Amino acid sequence: MGELLTTFEARVQRARRDFFDEGRMPTGLVSDAVIRSWERSRGQGLAAADRRVFSPLSRQQVAWIEERNRRLVEHALPEMEKLRAALARGGWGIVCTDADGVVVKALFGSGSAYRDMDRIFEVGRPIGESSIGTSGPGCALVDRQPVVVRAAEHFLDEIRGFSCASVPIFDPAGDLAGVLDATRHCNGGPVTVLEPLAIAARAVENRMLGGLGAALTMGFHYRPDLLGTPLEGVIAFAETGQVLGANGAARQLLELAAEGQAGMDFGRLFDCPPETFAQALSGRLSQGVVWSDGGLRFEARFMAARQGSLLARLGEAARTARQAGTPAAIASLAVGSDGVDSDAVDGLAERALQVARRAFQRDIPVLINGETGTGKEVLARHLHEGSERAAGPFVAINCSSLPAGLIESEFFGYEDGAFTGGRRGGAPGKFELARGGTLFLDEIGDMPLELQGRLLRVLQERSFTRLGGARLIAFDARIVTATHRSLDELVATGRFREDLYYRIKGVRVSLPALRERADREALIDRLLAREAGDGPCPPLSAAARRLLLAYPWPGNIRQLGHVLRLALTLADGEAQIDVQHLPEEVVEGNAGTVPRVAGVQDGQVSLRDVELDAVRSALEKCSGNVSAAARSLGVARATLYRKLRLLEASGTTGT
Secondary structure, three states: OOOOOOOHHHHHHHHHHHHHHOOOOOOOOOOHHHHHHHHHHHHOOOOOOOOOOOOOOOHHHHHHHHHHOHHHHHHHHHHHHHHHHHHHHHOOEEEEEEOOOEEEEEEOOOOHHHOOHHHHOOOOOEOOHHHHOOOHHHHHHHHOOOEEEEHHHOOOHHHOOEEEEEEEEEOOOOOEEEEEEEEEEOOOOOOOOHHHHHHHHHHHHHHHHHOOOOOEEEEEEOOHHHOOOOOOEEEEEOOOOEEEEEOHHHHHHHOOOOOOOOOOEHHHHHOOOHHHHHHHHHOOOOOOOEEEEOOEOOEEEEEEOOOOEEOOOOHHHHHHHHHHOOOOOOOEEEOOOOOOOOHHHHOOOHHHHHHHHHHHHOOOOEEEEOOOOOOHHHHHHHHHHOOOOOOOOEEEEEOOOOOHHHHHHHHHOEOOOOOOOOOOOOEOOHHHHOOOEEEEEEOHHHOOHHHHHHHHHHHHHOEEOOEOOOOOEEOOEEEEEEEOOOHHHHHHOOOOOHHHHHHHOOEEEEOOOHHHOOOHHHHHHHHHHHHHOOOOOOOEOHHHHHHHHHOOOOOHHHHHHHHHHHHHHHOOOOOOEOHHHOOHHHHHOOOOOOOOOOOOOOOOOOHHHHHHHHHHHHHHHOOOOHHHHHHHHOOOHHHHHHHHHHHHHHOOOOO
């Protein structure tokens, strides 16, 4: 671009010139979220010079807003007061809006640090995108993600003197309820309050769940030290076992986000008999709840309203049940495995693999490139298990799946009192838990820029501090990183730090996509035999083999494993696996090469009919256990429930 833009202010000013004055997209200068918001704001007919923030409000309108949002304020106010006390020294005002972007409550101090905030954040003032353009609350409402908007990133000139951090709040049904925001006058420094703000928003959501009058509330997390904190998954049940609501963490773990909670109850959700819920409700549940997904498990606690007391944590019982493999009275939560077959490693050129092994042994960082599903984590584990650090932990972090406001505490941990809602005594982060082993940073290309700088310092200084702490903690782990993106392109556009790139790219290994591998046919046969296990393994017909070889496999080896698992189920009892036993995406992806199959092409049997037959067959074999049936089909439990509803609608459930 002909000039070196080293500061935030310089980058934003250049971005505004490109966007507002020259009509160009300011790629790499500000975040994509800000650019999208600028475009939306301009599309609403706003101009940067508009004066829209300080207009007067009618008292009638304010009274109506207060009454409509009384319950939201009731749940948010305790957390807002904690935030105000914790952030007062930084001059932060704490604001809550409803789902329409209208201010429903604001807390701020007095003095010059809070100048004009009482006018901007009057109760009843609309501060969404359609009203004032790009701002933290506006972006958070539209993108449904935590966001920071600083200084000239705001659309309107009249609020360029402020910086804000905003986090969306979701109600127990998973719908957007509002935004929790922290705003202050710009002081030239970065905004570092997103973490405590996100914790407070989670606490507000948990308070909403507590207001449902549930007969039983279940809290769970795969990290026992986070039980009882705002970060745990929480789900509320009625006396009948019906799901009343869940927070975001629970929805993610239980796959409730896409499917909703209508018709869902405790037994159906956890594939357990009715007596399990009755035991939990009465306080007599003596077994732990175990989540099994490629080794992932969580521990749970139950709060029964009728008892008015918190039941003892079930951690030891969960471990005992897991070791014994006892199915009785355990709610075993299972989803389709996302593990990648070790043949991903076999397909590497031997020389490249040997170079990676030698580099890893000498503590030289290894960067793995490859599409999703090619086996990047498998290779990372392969390097770890073949090293002298094999006895140490292998800690994997997916940088693209962590909530933006919680990344720092997940990476570095936090000290006691670091933020409102944190666990007493603090908690270690993944960098600390990897001590003596290997830290695998997957999808590092999606790591936020502000965290890239912190990671670079850790790698350079081999030490870090917990959030809210001052004590240096030694970093003692080998580093393996992976991404499906081109880091060279990200560096060129300013979205990835060049100095960090060269720090992690000691040795780069590229995993080929499945469609590029010369051993596809042999790999298909190996995976088919492996998926069959000890059961029958009918051969592939010539037509089915041609389709599998011609398909582009966007999901790579992971997708191939799922397809073969489904094909084995559909072809159960038949002499061979044919075209009609393959899923729709494979057949439709080869539309020009699909041979005519009797019964299917003639309209006698549809692919949906075959698919539903497979669901029915899997449920019969698994004695009605939905999780086991989902595993056998290689699909998520939520997907299987969707198929079940189709069966029920057609009256062919067989019950």
